[in-house]
Amino acid sequence: MMKNFEVPIIYRSPLITAIKKKRKETDKMKRDFTPTLLDFGPLQIYLARHFGFCYGVENAIEIAFKTVEENPGKKIYLLSEMIHNPQVNADLQSHGVEFLQDTYGKELIPFNILKEGDIVIIPAFGTTLDMEKRLKNLGIQTEKYDTTCPFVEKVWNRSEAIAMKNYTIIIHGKPWHEETRATFSHAAANAPSLVIKNMQQAIELTHYITGNKPATDFYEEFKGQYSPGFNVEKELKRIGVVNQTTMLASDTQAIADLLKQTMISKYNLTAENVEEHFADTKDTLCYATNDNQSAVTGMLETKADLAIVVGGYNSSNTTHLVELCEKKLPTYFINSEENILSEKEIIHYNFHTKEEVLTADYLPVKHPVKILLTSGASCPDALVEGVINKLAGFFSVTDIVEDLRKNFQ
Ligand code: SF4
Numbered sequence: 001m002m003k004n005f006e007v008p009i010i011y012r013s014p015l016i017t018a019i020k021k022k023r024k025e026t027d028k029m030k031r032d033f034t035p036t037l038l039d040f041g042p043l044q045i046y047l048a049r050h051f052g053f054c055y056g057v058e059n060a061i062e063i064a065f066k067t068v069e070e071n072p073g074k075k076i077y078l079l080s081e082m083i084h085n086p087q088v089n090a091d092l093q094s095h096g097v098e099f100l101q102d103t104y105g106k107e108l109i110p111f112n113i114l115k116e117g118d119i120v121i122i123p124a125f126g127t128t129l130d131m132e133k134r135l136k137n138l139g140i141q142t143e144k145y146d147t148t149c150p151f152v153e154k155v156w157n158r159s160e161a162i163a164m165k166n167y168t169i170i171i172h173g174k175p176w177h178e179e180t181r182a183t184f185s186h187a188a189a190n191a192p193s194l195v196i197k198n199m200q201q202a203i204e205l206t207h208y209i210t211g212n213k214p215a216t217d218f219y220e221e222f223k224g225q226y227s228p229g230f231n232v233e234k235e236l237k238r239i240g241v242v243n244q245t246t247m248l249a250s251d252t253q254a255i256a257d258l259l260k261q262t263m264i265s266k267y268n269l270t271a272e273n274v275e276e277h278f279a280d281t282k283d284t285l286c287y288a289t290n291d292n293q294s295a296v297t298g299m300l301e302t303k304a305d306l307a308i309v310v311g312g313y314n315s316s317n318t319t320h321l322v323e324l325c326e327k328k329l330p331t332y333f334i335n336s337e338e339n340i341l342s343e344k345e346i347i348h349y350n351f352h353t354k355e356e357v358l359t360a361d362y363l364p365v366k367h368p369v370k371i372l373l374t375s376g377a378s379c380p381d382a383l384v385e386g387v388i389n390k391l392a393g394f395f396s397v398t399d400i401v402e403d404l405r406k407n408f409q
Helices: 014-026 055-070 086-094 129-137 150-164 178-188 199-210 215-221 249-267 287-299 316-326 381-394 399-408
Strands: 036-039 043-047 076-078 119-121 168-172 193-196 239-243 306-310 331-334 345-350 355-360 369-375
Touching: 014 381, 014 399, 043 381, 055 076, 055 086, 055 119, 055 150, 055 287, 129 178, 150 168, 150 178, 150 239, 168 178, 168 249, 178 193, 193 199, 199 215, 199 249, 239 249, 249 287, 287 316, 287 369, 306 316, 306 381, 316 331, 316 369, 331 345, 369 381, 381 399
Parallel strands: 043 369, 076 119, 168 193, 168 239, 306 331, 306 369
Antiparallel strands: 036 043, 345 355
């Protein structure tokens, strides 16, 4: 499955490529989640065992840049951001690729200017059945330029399997996220479907399953999150859960457990007959989400002064890495090394309030300073190396970067 993709060299980092290769060779089964120490003397950076471009992102980038290369003079559009990384999206735009919609599905370019033969690239998140139909009606061939990740398609297939057994599909995901909107559309074509965004909504849902809350409240509470004609009294008797591929693994497990337990209590079920009301399936998080979250958990066992997480602010998988780090130590979520203004100041994203903030004195005055570092699945390694170089510059140890690379080779 893990093939090598052709990704523009500017996204790669010689240092990180060497480290990843070495770690892979010595840990083929991916059992070791301890971070890699980059020892600069006064600065110690602990790099997570897994981070950066995943299968789906590399696949999407390869297809997009190949499409640009092979179609000079043709109009090339992206349905929306291809992945949630500002640099990659800006690079595609600089190659003449235009975005039809923003992340939330708002039209940026009117669809009626599309002509037969124009190219529309479908992003790694996939798209809705309605959108596929709309593009087909405009004479656009989408199959050839579809970068939908196979791990997202797996969620659609799981939904279909659950629907075939007459369960209602509960999708644990962010209702506005492209991937969840696409999954919802595929699920709703086969069975009554409902999106729940977090544990809070899962708890509320249990009140409708047990009948503790009047059914009429449901439609207001879950507005915009259920399929047309959803009948709350009939359609919460048999349910199955799927997940957006990038959710937090611990939340995902807790939500599935809660819903299963609710069914067990309501219908007096045992392990033998639980499937009468609850489709007992595994979660649909993708391998990259699991690897990157496990790597952060492993990284957090090292005592450090702060953590830096690099990635797009609208990236779901990156946000969850930030969430894990934040529980343990001061964490700075940045989308490039440019956010590190100096050794005194850093601009970083607070995903709770959805705004960038400036923090002063983020680097402690001590010896050595210990920093944990990771990035999301849509973040180029070159950006992480940029962060390493910037930090090394503050300690006048940039010359060590090259020595480190050689050591890993
Ligand atoms: S994060 Fe997972 S599902 Fe999303 S593109 Fe990467 S491999 Fe695919």
